[in-house]
Amino acid sequence: MTSATAGPVAVAAAAPALGISPDMYPTEDDLPYEEEILREPFKLKGWWRYLVARATAPFSKRAIIYERALKALPGSYKLWHAYLRERLDHARPHPISHSAYASLNNTFERALATMHKMPRVWVLYLTSLLDQRLLTRARRSFDRALRAMPVTQHDRIWPLYLRLASLPACPVETSLRVFRRYLQYDPSHAEDFIEFLISANRWQEAADRLASVLNDDGFRSVKGKTRHQLWLELCEILTKHADEVAGLKVDAILRGGIRKFTDEVGKLWTSLADYYVRRTLYEKARDVFEEGVASVMTVQEFSVVFEAYTQFEQSMLAAKLEAAEEEGAGSEGEEEVGRKNGLEKLSKKFLAGCWLNDEDDTDLRLARFERLLDRRPELLSSVLLRQNPHNVEEWHRRVKLFEKDPARQVATYVEAVKTVDPMKAAGKPHTLWVAFAKMYEKHNRLDSAEEIFKRATQVNFKAVDHLASIWCEWAEMELRHNNFDKAIELMRQATAEPSVEVKRRAAAEGDEPVQLRVHKSLKLWSFYVDLEESLGTLESTRAVYERILDLRIATPQIILNYAYLLEENRYFEDAFKVYERGVKIFKYPHVKDIWVTYLTKFVRRYQRSKLERARELFNEAVKQAPPQEKKVIYLQYAKLEEDYGLAKRAMNVYDEAVRAVPNSEKMSMYEIYIARAAELFGVPRTRQIYEQAIESGLPDKDVMTMCMKFAELERNLGEIDRARAIYVHASNYADPNSHPEFWKKWNEFEIQHGNEDTFREMLRIKRTVSASRSQVYMLRGPSV
Numbered sequence: 001m002t003s004a005t006a007g008p009v010a011v012a013a014a015a016p017a018l019g020i021s022p023d024m025y026p027t028e029d030d031l032p033y034e035e036e037i038l039r040e041p042f043k044l045k046g047w048w049r050y051l052v053a054r055a056t057a058p059f060s061k062r063a064i065i066y067e068r069a070l071k072a073l074p075g076s077y078k079l080w081h082a083y084l085r086e087r088l089d090h091a092r093p094h095p096i097s098h099s100a101y102a103s104l105n106n107t108f109e110r111a112l113a114t115m116h117k118m119p120r121v122w123v124l125y126l127t128s129l130l131d132q133r134l135l136t137r138a139r140r141s142f143d144r145a146l147r148a149m150p151v152t153q154h155d156r157i158w159p160l161y162l163r164l165a166s167l168p169a170c171p172v173e174t175s176l177r178v179f180r181r182y183l184q185y186d187p188s189h190a191e192d193f194i195e196f197l198i199s200a201n202r203w204q205e206a207a208d209r210l211a212s213v214l215n216d217d218g219f220r221s222v223k224g225k226t227r228h229q230l231w232l233e234l235c236e237i238l239t240k241h242a243d244e245v246a247g248l249k250v251d252a253i254l255r256g257g258i259r260k261f262t263d264e265v266g267k268l269w270t271s272l273a274d275y276y277v278r279r280t281l282y283e284k285a286r287d288v289f290e291e292g293v294a295s296v297m298t299v300q301e302f303s304v305v306f307e308a309y310t311q312f313e314q315s316m317l318a319a320k321l322e323a324a325e326e327e328g329a330g331s332e333g334e335e336e337v338g339r340k341n342g343l344e345k346l347s348k349k350f351l352a353g354c355w356l357n358d359e360d361d362t363d364l365r366l367a368r369f370e371r372l373l374d375r376r377p378e379l380l381s382s383v384l385l386r387q388n389p390h391n392v393e394e395w396h397r398r399v400k401l402f403e404k405d406p407a408r409q410v411a412t413y414v415e416a417v418k419t420v421d422p423m424k425a426a427g428k429p430h431t432l433w434v435a436f437a438k439m440y441e442k443h444n445r446l447d448s449a450e451e452i453f454k455r456a457t458q459v460n461f462k463a464v465d466h467l468a469s470i471w472c473e474w475a476e477m478e479l480r481h482n483n484f485d486k487a488i489e490l491m492r493q494a495t496a497e498p499s500v501e502v503k504r505r506a507a508a509e510g511d512e513p514v515q516l517r518v519h520k521s522l523k524l525w526s527f528y529v530d531l532e533e534s535l536g537t538l539e540s541t542r543a544v545y546e547r548i549l550d551l552r553i554a555t556p557q558i559i560l561n562y563a564y565l566l567e568e569n570r571y572f573e574d575a576f577k578v579y580e581r582g583v584k585i586f587k588y589p590h591v592k593d594i595w596v597t598y599l600t601k602f603v604r605r606y607q608r609s610k611l612e613r614a615r616e617l618f619n620e621a622v623k624q625a626p627p628q629e630k631k632v633i634y635l636q637y638a639k640l641e642e643d644y645g646l647a648k649r650a651m652n653v654y655d656e657a658v659r660a661v662p663n664s665e666k667m668s669m670y671e672i673y674i675a676r677a678a679e680l681f682g683v684p685r686t687r688q689i690y691e692q693a694i695e696s697g698l699p700d701k702d703v704m705t706m707c708m709k710f711a712e713l714e715r716n717l718g719e720i721d722r723a724r725a726i727y728v729h730a731s732n733y734a735d736p737n738s739h740p741e742f743w744k745k746w747n748e749f750e751i752q753h754g755n756e757d758t759f760r761e762m763l764r765i766k767r768t769v770s771a772s773r774s775q776v777y778m779l780r781g782p783s784v
Helices: 008-018 028-039 044-053 059-072 077-091 099-115 119-132 135-148 151-156 158-165 172-185 187-199 203-215 227-240 250-260 265-278 282-293 299-329 331-340 342-351 362-374 376-387 392-400 406-419 430-442 446-456 464-480 484-495 500-509 522-535 538-550 556-568 572-585 592-606 611-624 627-644 647-660 663-681 683-694 700-716 720-733 740-753 756-780
Strands: none
Touching (some): 028 044, 044 059, 059 077, 077 119, 099 135, 119 151, 119 158, 135 158, 172 187, 187 203, 203 227, 227 250, 227 265, 299 376, 362 376, 376 392, 392 430, 406 430, 464 484, 464 522, 484 522, 522 556, 556 572, 556 592, 572 611, 592 627, 611 627, 627 663, 647 663, 663 683, 663 700, 720 740
16 A cells, blocks of 8 residues: 555554654544545545645645645646645745745645646746745746747746846846847837836947837837837937947937927937037037027927027036136146147247137137027027918017118018918018018118019909008108109009900909909098099099099098088089989998988078978988988978978978887977977967877876976966876876876875865875786786
8 A cells, every 4th residue: 555545544653654743643533534535545526625624734734635645646736736825825934045945946846747737836936936036946947937838828927037037136138138038929018128228228229129119110019108209218318328329320310200200309309419419529419409499390399499509508618618717727737748848839839829729719609609599589480480481470570680680671571571472371461561661761762662562562462451551551651752743643553443454364364363453442542532632633633532433432431521522612512412422322320421411511501592402302311211310310300491491391390200200219309399389389389299299109107207297388377177187197107106206296286276176086096096006016926
């Protein structure tokens, strides 16, 4: 019988000879399990039941059971895994130098003899070796695991292997070999290798790996990094470790990134300049900075490059000043050496005073630094213009930067008018031409200014008003220099209508330039007519006004100005004809001022001599006017009848007016009607108007007011009963709560002119009205 299947008596008898402690002997409680495994020693079920029953036993006793079971079942994964886990838990509290770890490793090796295809066993073993820091044994075990297991399960081993390679105690060369092997298995984790190379200061290989990753169009970052971020990492390595990286064309790589990526271009420019600085190629670095500030497209990128540029120039200046101080401190020793060297002394004698031999370029560096700071506004303006070369306002601001340099201003204006496309311009492009010409005018170069204006009139602007402004500015310049005839001639030229042939050619081409439409510009004609009024004759001025009317571009103000011109020259009938044309051209509300002026001046001129014609004009004006504009005309009409016509006709006009005006103006119109009737025909004549007003549908408040005035009139005339009847009628419109002034007035009237019965009747009516109003309020509800 083998030891794996021996009974408890045999085990107990053999124990003293094996040196096993008596505590490890099988007890009476173990007999059922011992008998079961004696009957069926090669069945896992019996051994597992035995282990479960002795779960609380000491580990040494359970280890004996495990060993016996594994001797009978060496291929049982379940037994090996449970045994290894228990051995791990048993060894973990001890230091790694304890013998328990040696037993643990020996057990793992025995297990792997049959369990070498089981990844969990390998993972437990390899993890334990890493914890024990047995690097050589762990490395060899990792290699054995990779050889023993299929490739599909290598992904469970490599994370642990990379953990080994990342340990500080692991030799760098070993780590490099491990990472290179891993990239052969999974190339997508190249970033992990690159990070390791950077941490190990292997800059050359890190740069090579980054470059290969960026050249691979199919590469996708497992860490979520963009190609731009990877590019920036490469740039940082190339620039900060320029002396340790060889074989890569740094300039070409960085410039390729600048062309490829649009964001954070400033950082790439500064990296390229920093690369040349570290290579002590300072002039090349300066050229890179200049190229950078001249090509970036945003203000933010410009700020990055310019800030680095200024720091570079400042550091160059500081280094030179520091070197000069050191040379001054050691000048005595250098002079002694110079005396001993005759050839050097002779060369200094001949080259003394030559600027090429002057090694002290501190002033030059200082001038460069100051010049750079002075150029900042100009460089910033260039950035904004690169963003939008058609920004007119930015071109004006750029010109102001060169106020003390007329030549630069001229060059800027020339560049601006060549660059700005009028169809795409942001702003008013004609202002560039005007400012350009005014600059020449300011320097008494009138011929050059005229040439600029002439060229500007040939530009196809987007809006007619832009071209019209050019012509007006040109004429104003001529006026400032007393060239009056030339100014008028320019206006004639600007307002001349193109020939039929020119129009036909433009229609055939399908693109009508503003030069063919500028002759209808109201701005041009207004300026032209002002010139003619100031400098021309009456006939020429009238011709211009007539041309404006023929082109149908006149405004109400132009009509009024034309008529006023004719009136000043006593052409009254012609002026009235102009008014007639104006009221036919325009509609309300634009024609209002023309009608009012026309009627006023016609009445003032002819008074009663052409009364019928004046009445026809007023009737026509009233007919055209909307209700809200009729009141003014009716009052003028009535005034005409009062002054030069018949009073009865004036009353008819007032009567027509109160029916025609809107409800909001009826009350004021009735008040005027009543006042004029009382003055012309006496107070009794107003009774009819009061009655008409009360029944005309005025608002309740206005009816009540009118009734109170009517009652006061009757009281003054001694008609007490009529006045009381009016108060009774008005009480239907007066709520005692909201109109106490009405009831107070009636109360005073009854006290003065009534008796007890009439006073009681007033109080009864007041209670009735109050009750009816309260009932209506309750039915309708309170107003919100």
